[in-house]
Amino acid sequence: MGRAKLYLIRRDLETFTGPVTAAELARLIERMAVGFRDEVTGHCGPWIFLDDRDKLKKFYSELLPIVQAASVSGWSSDANEFRNEPTIKGPVILAVKKPDRRLILAAAFFGLAIFAAMIAWVFVGSGELSSRIIGSQIPPASELTALLQTGGEKEFISLMEPQLPRIIDRGNRNHDVMAAWLPFLRAYAFYGAGEIDGFSSKKLRGESGVAAPADCSVKAWSKRWNDAYPSFNAVAKGGPLPSDHWARLLAWDSHWINRRSQSGWIRPRNFYQGCVMAASRAFDSIPAGATADVVRERLALLTAVLQNPGKAQGEGGPGKKTGSGKASVFGLWTCMDSARNRIELDQCLEAPWQNLMQSDYNREKFYWSMLRLAVKARSEGDQASWPLLRNDLQAFISGRDQSDSYTRIDYADELHFVGTINGVLPAVMDTTPLPSGPVKSLTGDIQIDLAH
Amino acid sequence: MQIRMAGVTHIGRRRKNNQDSLFFDEGHGIGVVADGIGGRKGGEIASTLVVDGIRQAFLGSEVIRHEEVTPFLASAVDTVNANVFGFGRNNPEYAGLGSTMECIFFSGDMVYVAHVGDSRTYLYDDGQLFQLTLDHNVENFVDRGLVHRDSLQDPGIRGAALVKAVGLTLRCELDICRIKRRPGQIYLSCSDGLTSMLDDRQVAALLATHSGNLQKAAGVLLDAANDAGGRDNITVLLARVEGR
Structure with missing residues (x-):
C-alpha cells in the first residue's frame, strides 16, 4: 500500500x-x-x-x-469569494434584438449594485466598511475607538466578544478588513488574556517589539512570575540580573515605550504597553508578601506610567516614590525613571542605592536616563541643562552600542535626535523650538513623540 | 528526542573560492548555513560573519526557553546584520557585501527556522519533501504583492535577484517560522548551490535512499549537485529528529 x-x-x-x-x-x-x-x-x-x-x-x-x-x-458562506473568481458574474447573454423592459430593469439593478459597491469602497479607509461586512451588530470603528479612548474597555470587550470569530475569519481572508480590525483585536487581547484563540501571535505582536518576549499572554506571564518567584529577593538586593523576560520587563524604560505610538494600535499604543498590561494582570495571582511586593511596586509603577504618561514626569522625584521596595534595585530603577531633571537623577546615586550603583548595568541605565533628560532638554531648547548632560553623555556614548545591553531596547533614534553622529554629540545645541506633537517619524509605522 | 546533524560545504566546480559558511552543534540542536554575496572576498567575509555571529550569540546566552527563541534569533540577527553592514561601510572595497542565512534551532518540541535570502530549509517527513522557507527574491515578492514591479528601480531585474540579505541594509527583516517536530523528520538547510542544480524531486529521492545515514546523505546530495554542474558553492546541513 x-x-x-x-x-x-x-x-x-x-x-x-x-x-x-x-x-x-x-x-x-x-x-x-x-x-x-x-x-x-x-x-x-x-x-x-x-x-x-x-x-x-x-x-x-x-x-x-x-x-x-x-x-x-457554513463557516465560510462566501463560495464566490475565491481569489480568482469574478466578484460580479456577468449576466447571461440574452438572444434578444431589442432591449425589453426586464433587461432595462436588470441593467438598472446592476447599476445600483455597482454604485452601492463604490460608496462602500469609499468607506474602506475609515474602517466603516469592515464593520458592515462583519455585521450590523457591532458598532462602527469610530465608536469602538471612542470607547477605548474614554475608558470604556468593559463595554468594548462585551461588544467585541460575540463578533470575534467572524472578524478573525473575515480578516484572515481580506487584508483590508484585517488592517481595519487589527487595532481592536489587539485591544481586545491586551485588555484580556493577552492572546486570542486561533489568532496569530505574530499578527498580534506586529513588526515591532524585538526586545519583548514573543508570547506576552497572561498565561505565559503567570508561568514566568511563578518560575521567577524564588529569584525575586536575590535580584532585588542587587544580585546578578537573570536573562529572563520578567527581570528585563521590570528594567524597561517606560519613557521609551511611551514615546512610541504605532499604527495598528490604539489602546495599548504599542506591543510593549500590551506586554506590561498582561504581565501586570498575571502578577495578580502571585500572593502578597514582602518578596512579591517589591516586584509588585515596580510593576505597578510601570503600569501606571504607561497608562498615564504624565505620572512619570509629574509625580516623580527620588524622594517620593516607592514603599517597601525603595531600597531594592527595582526602587533604584523607579528612581531613575522618575527623575525630572539632572539633580533628581543624581540623587539616585545616593543612599539607599549607592551600593547598587556599583553594578555595570545600573550605571548604564543611569546614562540611558540621562539620555532621556537630554532628549527633553533638546526638545525644550533648555540651554541651561544641555552642557552638563552633553559632557557626561559624551563619554558614555563613545564607542558603545546604541541599545540597552540588558533590555535590548534600542536608543538609536533618541541618540540621533540629540545629535550624535558617530558617537559625537554636538557642542552647540540647536535651540529652535520643536513643533508640538510627534516630532519625528521613525522608519516604518512607528511614530516617536519626543515630548513624552 | 535527540537530534542528529551532519553537514558539508564545498566550493563546487566553477567558483574560485567558497563563499558559503556552515556551523552546527548537534548537542544543542542548532545549525546555520550562510551564502555570501558581494564579490569574491566580500561574500566569504559576510557569510563567515553571519555564522560566527550567530554562534557567538548562542554561546553567549544562557538557557533559551522556547518562548525566548524568537526574540533571541531576532536580536542575534540584528547584531550580525549591524556587524556585516558596518564592515561594508568601513571597508569601501567590500561595499555591498551581504549573506543569506538559514538558522535551524531545536527547542522543546518545536523547530525554529530563521531565514533571510534564497538559501532554503526543507522538511522531509514520511518520504515527502516540503519547502518551509520562501525565497526572498524579486519573483516571489512581486507574486505575493509585497513589491510592486513598477516600484523596482530596474523593472527588468531578474526574478531571482535577492530582495533581502543580512548586512545589505541597516535593518534586516527576517522570517522566523516554527513547526512541531516529530520523530523521523529530517530538516535540510542548504545554499542555492544545491537547489539550483537539483530539483526538489531529485533531492527527495536521494534523501529517501540515504536517510539512514545522515553524513552519507549530505555527501550524496553534494556530489549530485557537483555532478549536475556545480555552478555555485554547495552547502548542505541535515538534522534528523531521532526517536522513531
Whole structure:
C-alpha cells in the first residue's frame, strides 16, 4: 500500500500545521483551525493559498472539493469569494434584438449594485466598511475607538466578544478588513488574556517589539512570575540580573515605550504597553508578601506610567516614590525613571542605592536616563541643562552600542535626535523650538513623540 | 528526542573560492548555513560573519526557553546584520557585501527556522519533501504583492535577484517560522548551490535512499549537485529528529 499524500499548512509565513492527510486537512478546515488565507503545499509542490481556486485546481486538485465543501457549509458562506473568481458574474447573454423592459430593469439593478459597491469602497479607509461586512451588530470603528479612548474597555470587550470569530475569519481572508480590525483585536487581547484563540501571535505582536518576549499572554506571564518567584529577593538586593523576560520587563524604560505610538494600535499604543498590561494582570495571582511586593511596586509603577504618561514626569522625584521596595534595585530603577531633571537623577546615586550603583548595568541605565533628560532638554531648547548632560553623555556614548545591553531596547533614534553622529554629540545645541506633537517619524509605522 | 546533524560545504566546480559558511552543534540542536554575496572576498567575509555571529550569540546566552527563541534569533540577527553592514561601510572595497542565512534551532518540541535570502530549509517527513522557507527574491515578492514591479528601480531585474540579505541594509527583516517536530523528520538547510542544480524531486529521492545515514546523505546530495554542474558553492546541513 502506498503512503498517503501529505500536506503542510502555513500561516503568515510563521507557523506550520502538519504534515496532514487530505482527510485531516478537511477536519482542520471544518474546525476552523485552518482558514482560506492559509497556504498549503504538498510533496515537492508550490505553496498555494487555499482561496486561490485556479492554482489549487492546477496543483492540488484533490483538495478543491474539500475547500469548496467548506466554503458552502457554513463557516465560510462566501463560495464566490475565491481569489480568482469574478466578484460580479456577468449576466447571461440574452438572444434578444431589442432591449425589453426586464433587461432595462436588470441593467438598472446592476447599476445600483455597482454604485452601492463604490460608496462602500469609499468607506474602506475609515474602517466603516469592515464593520458592515462583519455585521450590523457591532458598532462602527469610530465608536469602538471612542470607547477605548474614554475608558470604556468593559463595554468594548462585551461588544467585541460575540463578533470575534467572524472578524478573525473575515480578516484572515481580506487584508483590508484585517488592517481595519487589527487595532481592536489587539485591544481586545491586551485588555484580556493577552492572546486570542486561533489568532496569530505574530499578527498580534506586529513588526515591532524585538526586545519583548514573543508570547506576552497572561498565561505565559503567570508561568514566568511563578518560575521567577524564588529569584525575586536575590535580584532585588542587587544580585546578578537573570536573562529572563520578567527581570528585563521590570528594567524597561517606560519613557521609551511611551514615546512610541504605532499604527495598528490604539489602546495599548504599542506591543510593549500590551506586554506590561498582561504581565501586570498575571502578577495578580502571585500572593502578597514582602518578596512579591517589591516586584509588585515596580510593576505597578510601570503600569501606571504607561497608562498615564504624565505620572512619570509629574509625580516623580527620588524622594517620593516607592514603599517597601525603595531600597531594592527595582526602587533604584523607579528612581531613575522618575527623575525630572539632572539633580533628581543624581540623587539616585545616593543612599539607599549607592551600593547598587556599583553594578555595570545600573550605571548604564543611569546614562540611558540621562539620555532621556537630554532628549527633553533638546526638545525644550533648555540651554541651561544641555552642557552638563552633553559632557557626561559624551563619554558614555563613545564607542558603545546604541541599545540597552540588558533590555535590548534600542536608543538609536533618541541618540540621533540629540545629535550624535558617530558617537559625537554636538557642542552647540540647536535651540529652535520643536513643533508640538510627534516630532519625528521613525522608519516604518512607528511614530516617536519626543515630548513624552 | 535527540537530534542528529551532519553537514558539508564545498566550493563546487566553477567558483574560485567558497563563499558559503556552515556551523552546527548537534548537542544543542542548532545549525546555520550562510551564502555570501558581494564579490569574491566580500561574500566569504559576510557569510563567515553571519555564522560566527550567530554562534557567538548562542554561546553567549544562557538557557533559551522556547518562548525566548524568537526574540533571541531576532536580536542575534540584528547584531550580525549591524556587524556585516558596518564592515561594508568601513571597508569601501567590500561595499555591498551581504549573506543569506538559514538558522535551524531545536527547542522543546518545536523547530525554529530563521531565514533571510534564497538559501532554503526543507522538511522531509514520511518520504515527502516540503519547502518551509520562501525565497526572498524579486519573483516571489512581486507574486505575493509585497513589491510592486513598477516600484523596482530596474523593472527588468531578474526574478531571482535577492530582495533581502543580512548586512545589505541597516535593518534586516527576517522570517522566523516554527513547526512541531516529530520523530523521523529530517530538516535540510542548504545554499542555492544545491537547489539550483537539483530539483526538489531529485533531492527527495536521494534523501529517501540515504536517510539512514545522515553524513552519507549530505555527501550524496553534494556530489549530485557537483555532478549536475556545480555552478555555485554547495552547502548542505541535515538534522534528523531521532526517536522513531
